[in-house]
Amino acid sequence: MSRRWIQNPNRCVDEYLDGIEDFIEFARRHNPGATRIRCPSRRCNNTLWETYENVGFHLVRNGMIETYNIWNLHGEQLDNASSSNATRVENAEQVMDIINDVFPFASTNINQEGEDDLSTPIDSTEFEQYEQLLKNANQELYPG
Numbered sequence: 001m002s003r004r005w006i007q008n009p010n011r012c013v014d015e016y017l018d019g020i021e022d023f024i025e026f027a028r029r030h031n032p033g034a035t036r037i038r039c040p041s042r043r044c045n046n047t048l049w050e051t052y053e054n055v056g057f058h059l060v061r062n063g064m065i066e067t068y069n070i071w072n073l074h075g076e077q078l079d080n081a082s083s084s085n086a087t088r089v090e091n092a093e094q095v096m097d098i099i100n101d102v103f104p105f106a107s108t109n110i111n112q113e114g115e116d117d118l119s120t121p122i123d124s125t126e127f128e129q130y131e132q133l134l135k136n137a138n139q140e141l142y143p144g
Contacts, residue, residue, distance in 0.1 A: 006064045020059045023071070024052050030075020040068050102133075 005019030027037050039050040041058035042065055050058065072078055 003069050006066055006069065011060050011063055017060070020056055020064075023059070023064075023074075024056055026071065026076075027055075027074045028052065038073050040064050040071075040073070042066075046073050102130075 005015045008016045010016065031037055036049040036051055037055060038046045039048050039055045039058050040046050041062040043062040044050065044058060045065060070076055070078060
């Protein structure tokens, strides 16, 4: 089954809407008896459980996570999927982009007076998690 529809920016075309139907059918087939599944919309990011109907609505409204090409959270076996579909992080800059997405306070700018533009307080636990991720991201996995 082609998953090219996931990349389509126009979520009103038949290709995209048919892709949503195919995804819902796939999820139903691989999760028999389930009334809720993880929602792979950009907003829910596979973290929220929704009814099949709501998942369909979310996918039309918000779009599907563009990197979710192997539907392992919906029953697809990883060994059956092509390894070329897996998303790879190639360099430290991409890792930093991911960390900044998770911890938006890390990418705040300092204004010309040297003051931080950050207006919301930072949770100390969240900041510690950020510091640990930053430390891990800068650590070399393999020598050389």
